[in-house]
Amino acid sequence: MSVADSGGSRGTDTGRPPLLLIEDTPSLRLVYEQVLRNAGHTVTSEMTGAGGRAAFRRLRPPVVLLDLMLPDCDGLDLMQAMLAEAPETRVIVITANGSINKAVAAMRAGAHEFLVKPFDEQRFVDAVRNALAASAPAAPAAPPPRHSAFIGDSRPMQEVYARIASVARSMATVFITGESGTGKELCAQAVHDQSGRAGGPFIALNCGAIPTDLLESEVFGHLKGAFTGAIQDKPGAAAAADGGTLFLDEVCELDLNLQTKLLRFLQTSQIQPVGAARPRKVDVRIVCATNRDPLAEVRAGRFREDLYYRLHVVPIHMPPLxxxxxxxxxxxxxxxxxxxxxxxxxxxxxxxxxxxxxxxxxxxxxxxxxxxxxxxxxxxxxxxxxxxxxxxxxxxxxxxxARPDGDAPPPASDDIAAALAPLMGRTLAEIERLVIEAALARHDGSVPRTARALDVAPSTLYRKLDGWNRRDGG
CATH class of the missing domain: 1.10.8.60 (Helicase, Ruva Protein; domain 3)
Known part of the structure; x- marks a missing residue:
């Protein structure tokens, strides 16, 4: 992590209590202090859990940066004690690469964000800025603005509106999580509409609904003749979003090879359409979403860790209904x-x-x-x-x-027979098609997710769908 000036003003005094940094490694503590001060923050640091607890009670800081591995106590226990005293505090936990499970446990226990060493300086500054924005007291008469497409003012949604309002004007990448059907694309649209890019295009791409061999062309475009069937130039979603926002829905469905190219795009802001000799620069903000646990995908080897940390700058979780x-x-x-x-x-x-x-x-x-x-x-x-x-x-x-007693009677044999009645008289091939089409509808048309649910290879489903389409089309 560099100690170079992060671009903020030096020595700014906001009138708020200082940030509290609890880090037991002297060299890292000095680096973190310097970066925070370069970004305009006042910071107090401690090297032990006991010192950190005393400073917390004395200062009541809005944000605490907490190393989970401390010499005299468990950082998770210290965080829970601080949040019990001041639940409004935003805690950013810092952990080593081998302790990600502990960081996830901290998030579940109330941490605002976590950083895995070594981390990028800008990510560090952005995490602190977002935590301060989230900790700022809101005036009762001025609730966070709600995008016109959203309905509802519950507390979970108020938190979503506040997070959208705080991040919309930034260029930071937004990572939206939530179950299927919670409104992740609406959230992405709201981020775009409240940003300085609202006048530019909003391009949404469902990574789970496009065959793997076509995804690269859909994202980065292709030139005429680049491959069989490329009868004309295609700009691709990244080029179409130039000057605006590119929304990658179901981003965890991306093939690992394409994840590498997406990471390169995020690092260089350059795209190279399939068949093109040289890349070109585009100005695009990335918002992505998934209904999976992205960290679980990283641990399973299905999602690149470096891409995760590049995308997971500002998380927004859409609450279930x-x-x-x-x-x-x-x-x-x-x-x-x-x-x-x-x-x-x-x-x-x-x-x-x-x-x-x-x-x-x-x-x-x-x-x-x-x-x-x-x-x-x-x-x-x-x-x-x-x-x-x-x-x-x-x-x-x-x-x-969902009855309050939680006891639903088991289905009677007559009920089972009634459920199977529509299948009687059909061939096994017809029943198979009905089951696959119903599973596709349940998973919003995503072949990869449907394949996992049915425990078959995605290529098997693509082959069957292609055969049915040809047969239906004559």
Missing amino acids: RTRGADVVGIAATMLRRYAAEEGKRFEGLSLEVIELFQRLPWPGNVRQLLNVLRNVVVLHDGPQVTLEMLPLELHHHAEL
């Missing part, structure tokens, strides 16, 4: 009115029984599942209220599984 409280009712009411207007129906609201059920359901498909249910109801029924009888059958099944 089941944790958003009354938001589910607000989303349902708003979208019900919108769908009713589109379909020419008379719906005005939800019955009390439906409201109670919606708040109790686990919503495994999150907001996407809720919107699917509402569209189904509006298309097949009419108002003025949505009643339990109008809801799809599968939702009643989820409701049964």
